[in-house]
Structure formats: structure tokens, C-alpha cells
Amino acid sequence: MSDAAKDRLRLWLRLLKVVRGIEQDLRDELRRAHNTTLPRFDVMSALSRHPEGLKMSQLSGVLRVSNGNVTGIADRLSEEGLVERIPVPGDRRAMMLRLTSEGATEFARQAEAHQDWINEKLRDVSPEDARAMAARLQAFAAKSEQKEQVNAQ
């Protein structure tokens, strides 16, 4: 294996370890402090960015998860009154999912705590380092998306 390949593999293993660690702690925190889960948080986050609601298929597209997945999460959030399914006029197959007002209030609370929690978790990362790494990741993500476009043609 070339040195370059070794450097890239090491980077990947570190990325995976760090992100998995933070994500695990985040899951614990969501459960402990908000009695919820990361997938539920992700769904509510997406809906909060679209106050008019999203069709189930749009939501699974945004979150890059399967249709059936969103169905289950929506079922449970709906049971708790945090989201609601609204029929789409003119298409009886489709459903619009959106936050209820209770859901919007609850998500605002969770989102604020989440930001504070992340800031605290990354306290040892200087703003300069954060910007530098974010820029590198952004450059990488942009290149990857570009390739996907080409592959999809």
C-alpha cells in the first residue's frame, strides 16, 4: 500500500472513530434530556426548515433514507402529537407531513440545547481549526457531489 493510501486510510479511521463517538454521546443525550432519538430529531429538523410541510417522499429524499423508514418514524412522532399528516389536495395518494405547534415548540427547545451541547463537546477545537477543517470537508463534499452528478448522467 502506498504512503498516500496509508494516510487516507488513517484519516478515514480517525474520522469514523471521532464521528461515531460524538454521535453516540449525542444519542445518549437526546434520550436522556429530551426522551427522543437522533432519527426523530433529524425528521423534526427537516420539517422545521419547511414549515408548510413535506411530502413523505420528499422527506425521505432530503434525509436520504428509505420510504418505509420515514413511515415508521412519522407514525411514532404522530402518536405523540409532534407531527401530523395532512392530505394533499388533488392527489389522494400523497401525504404532507408537518410539525404541529407542539412539535415546533418542542423542536425549538431541542435544537437550542443541541447547539449548546455541540459547542461544549467541541470546546477544545479552536474556531480557526473548526473553519479550516470545515473548509476541507466542504471541498471534499463538493468534489464528491460533482462526481455523483457525472455518474448519474
Next chain:
Amino acid sequence: MSDAAKDRLRLWLRLLKVVRGIEQDLRDELRRAHNTTLPRFDVMSALSRHPEGLKMSQLSGVLRVSNGNVTGIADRLSEEGLVERIPVPGDRRAMMLRLTSEGATEFARQAEAHQDWINEKLRDVSPEDARAMAARLQAFAAKSEQKEQVNAQ
């Protein structure tokens, strides 16, 4: 929210997006090319670093997953003859899990393909950037572990 907090939050969102994206592609690749999954790969990887085998509890400790989780994955790998449970002399509660010779051969194949795949996936990351990011991540991980030690006391 302070600027520093914004920088850290943005870093976290980028990290999550990039790692999730690569991880998803990796899962697809493992299924497509090797008819396996990332958790199975992780288990076999850990066992390959301990040719003498690991007790179930050691394995769940190394992988940072629950005991019950490892039980299920070991069951399935065992059905396929890739790993085997060996009784531990002197302690009839414990079981040593280790790769069979077929498992070791199969994992060697998977691991090599995995390295190539990662190198290709990160082709646009220069070795210099890879080392720089890995170093920052390493510094962060070291600080975090240090804190855990303190918290655990």
C-alpha cells in the same frame, strides 16, 4: 450563538454529512462485493487483530457496542462458518470468539479491497491534507479520552 459556536456547529454538520455519506457507500459496497455488512466487517476486523480470539465481553468493549449486539452478529457469522465459539478453560460462563481459517482468509480479502476502496474514495484528498486532518482529529480524540478518564474517576 457566538461565532465560535457557529464555527463548531458547522464543523460538526459537515463531519456528520461527509462521514455518513462515505459510510453509506461503504455499506453498499460491502453488501454488493462481499455479501456482508459493516458491523460484521467490524467484528471480523477486531478478531483479525486478536488471532487467539476475544471473549464476547472483550469484543463488545473493543467495539463499544452492547453485549447483546455482539451475540447476534456472532450467531450469524458462526452459522456461515466464519467465526467459532471456543469454551474458556476454567470459566464455563465465558466464550472465546475467534476467526476460523475460512474467516481469516475471507477477511484478508475483504480488508484489502476495503483499503483500496477507501483510497479511491478519498482520492481527491492530498496526502498532506489527510495528515493534517488526521492530526487534528487525533488531538481532539486524545483530549476527549483524557476527559473521559477524569469523568470516570
Next chain:
DNA sequence: CGGCATTGCTTTAAGCCTAAAATATTTATC
């Protein structure tokens, strides 16, 4: 109009994951 492919969503089967309970065995204490 009538058939038929497509679209939108849900259901199902199987694996992954956790916390908590259950089981079996070992260790410590009296």
C-alpha cells in the same frame, strides 16, 4: 374510454442496536 405503467405510501422480512431482564457460573464472605 380502457388498459397499463408509474407514482406515493405502507407493509413485511431480516439485520442492527440498546437497555433491561433472565440464566448460569464464579467469587467473596461469613
Next chain:
DNA sequence: GATAAATATTTTAGGCTTAAAGCAATGCCG
């Protein structure tokens, strides 16, 4: 040595995840 506490693992219940199948409803095309 008997009993209790601790340890190693499995089982269970419930949620997340996907691919594939199923069910309506829509849209296209002759």
C-alpha cells in the same frame, strides 16, 4: 460449606434501517 454478590452471556422488547412486495391512485397512450 452456604449464601450473597458479582460476572459472562443470552434473551427480550422496542426502535431504526433497508429492499422488496403490496395497495391505491394517477397519468399516459392508443
